[in-house]
Each structure stands twice: as structure tokens, then as C-alpha cells.
Amino acid sequence: VTANGNLLEARDVVMQFGGLKALNKVQLDIAKGTVHGLIGPNGSGKSTLMNVLTGIYKPTEGEIEFNGKIISGSAPSSIAGEGIARTFQNVQLFGEMTAIENVLVGLHHTYRSNTLDVIFHTRRCLKEKREARIRAASLLQFVGLADLANEEARNLPYGKQRLLEIARALGLNPSLLLLDEPAAGLTAPDIKELVGMIQKIRDHGITVILIEHHMDVVMSISDTVSVLDFGQKIAEGKPAEVQSDTKVIEAYLGG
Ligand code: ADP
Numbered sequence: 249v250t251a252n253g254n255l256l257e258a259r260d261v262v263m264q265f266g267g268l269k270a271l272n273k274v275q276l277d278i279a280k281g282t283v284h285g286l287i288g289p290n291g292s293g294k295s296t297l298m299n300v301l302t303g304i305y306k307p308t309e310g311e312i313e314f315n316g317k318i319i320s321g322s323a324p325s326s327i328a329g330e331g332i333a334r335t336f337q338n339v340q341l342f343g344e345m346t347a348i349e350n351v352l353v354g355l356h357h358t359y360r361s362n363t364l365d366v367i368f369h370t371r372r373c374l375k376e377k378r379e380a381r382i383r384a385a386s387l388l389q390f391v392g393l394a395d396l397a398n399e400e401a402r403n404l405p406y407g408k409q410r411l412l413e414i415a416r417a418l419g420l421n422p423s424l425l426l427l428d429e430p431a432a433g434l435t436a437p438d439i440k441e442l443v444g445m446i447q448k449i450r451d452h453g454i455t456v457i458l459i460e461h462h463m464d465v466v467m468s469i470s471d472t473v474s475v476l477d478f479g480q481k482i483a484e485g486k487p488a489e490v491q492s493d494t495k496v497i498e499a500y501l502g503g
């Protein structure tokens with residue numbers, strides 16, 4: 249954690265695309281073990297912030313500290329290795345691979361076999377393969393997809409694809425999970441299942457940053473909420489405080 253006891257701190261983060269400041273001096277403090285909602289009108293910079301936190305973009309200014317280390321400027325793979333996992337706004341699965349294979353892809357980095365082990369099918373390699381399958385199966389079980397392990401990802405109903413993405417992200421054994429609009433396009437029963445899933449993830453001690461348009465979802469499961477508007481954080485607090493904030497109401501009505 250940081251000096252202030254936070255799992256993650258973003259300090260004065262600026263992300264400039266040409267003449268556009270998609271993020272303008274954004275400050276974010278995420279306490280360990282919480283669900284933090286990130287809301288704001290379309291184009292306000294939510295996904296950009298997630299891309300900066302995961303190293304897809306290097307911030308133009310500012311810094312990000314995670315678990316006591318400065319991670320801004322590091323490569324996505326090294327940030328993932330530090331324990332930040334994510335899902336994407338648009339589902340990104342390997343459609344022709346089965347559900348369990350999609351989870352296995354996310355796990356391969358945690359295993360130590362080198363190329364020679366793989367070529368010669370060494371005992372280490374076979375043992376690791378077995379362990380990886382067991383772990384992938386237990387991740388599918390965790391998100392309620394055990395029965396669909398051998399279905400091709402593209403044949404799963406959309407709501408299940410979203411859960412599969414979460415299982416794959418959890419394979420990284422993250423301490424922080426970023427979810428970019430996980431409820432988008434889901435039916436009401438799917439959303440209910442998703443909300444239960446996010447609570448279960450938090451109960452396992454994983455901190456969550458949740459970008460979401462469904463206000464009832466964010467407000468019901470977030471401990472704290474930040475609001476972005478035109479790249480700036482205009483409000484932050486408990487769900488009830490944020491919901492009654494006039495700046496927030498104006499941003500949504502004006503947006
Ligand atoms: P949100 O997720 O809140 O809807 P985004 O973070 O996707 O918003 O986008 C914020 C702003 O940054 C938008 O104006 C968008 O067009 C712009 N933007 C995002 N990514 C890029 C990029 N790679 N190049 C140029 N502009 C971008």
C-alpha cells in the first residue's frame with residue numbers, strides 16, 4: 249500500500265491525445281478491499297483512465313502508485329504481473345477456443361516451464377499443465393461456468409461471455425480488478441448474477457474499480473464513487489453523496 253494506506257493512487261494524471269486532454273489532472277485514491285465506482289458521461293475519460301492504469305497508455309503527466317510501487321511508465325505485462333487485471337468494454341475472448349482454453353491462456357504466465365520443457369514434455373511441464381487445468385476449472389466454477397467449460401466461447405450467451413472474461417482476469421491472481429462496463433448489454437437476471445459475482449470477488453479481498461452506466465448497479469455495490477466529466481474528476485464520495493451532488497446531476501443532464 250501507499251504511504252496513505254491506499255492500494256492505488258493516481259496523482260495529477262494527464263492524458264493528452266493531440267489537442268484533447270482526455271484526462272486532466274485526475275487524482276484517484278483507492279482503498280484496499282473496496283469497490284470503487286467510476287462514472288461519467290460518454291467520452292468523459294473512464295476507459296482512458298483504465299488504459300492508463302493498466303499501462304496501455306503512458307500518462308502525459310502525473311504518476312500512478314500501486315502497492316507501494318510507481319507503475320506509470322511500465323509495460324502492460326509488467327503491470328499485470330504486479331497484480332492489476334482487467335476486462336474490456338467490448339468482450340475480448342478467443343471465440344473459437346473453449347471456455348476453459350480461454351482461461352488457460354490467461355494462466356500460462358504463472359507457470360515456469362520454458363520452451364525446452366514444453367518441447368520435450370518434461371515432467372515439470374506435464375505437472376504444470378495438469379495444475380493449470382485444475383486451476384482453470386476452479387476459476388470457471390467460481391464464476392458459475394463449470395458446466396460450460398468445453399463450449400466454444402462464441403457459442404456462450406453474452407452474459408456468460410462477460411463472466412468468462414472475469415474468470416480469465418482472475419487467473420492473474422490480481423489484487424486489483426478493473427471492470428469496464430461489465431453490465432453493458434446484459435439482461436436483468438444476468439446483471440443480478442454479475443452484481444453477486446462482484447460482491448463475491450470483493451469478499452475474497454480483491455479490490456475492484458467498476459466503470460458502469462447502470463446507476464443502480466454502481467450505487468448499490470460501490471463503497472465509493474468518482475465522477476469524471478470532460479477528463480476531470482468533478483465529484484467523489486459515498487454513493488448517496490455523489491448522487492445528490494449538483495455538479496454530477498448537471499454533468500449528466502448537460503451530457
Ligand atoms: P469513456 O470511456 O468515459 O466513454 P474514453 O476514455 O473512451 O471515454 O474517451 C475519452 C475521450 O478521449 C474521448 O473524447 C475519446 O474520443 C478520446 N480518446 C480515447 N482514446 C483515444 C485515442 N487513442 N486517441 C485519441 N482520442 C482518444
Ligand code: MG
Nearest residue numbers: 294295296337
Ligand atoms: Mg468507455
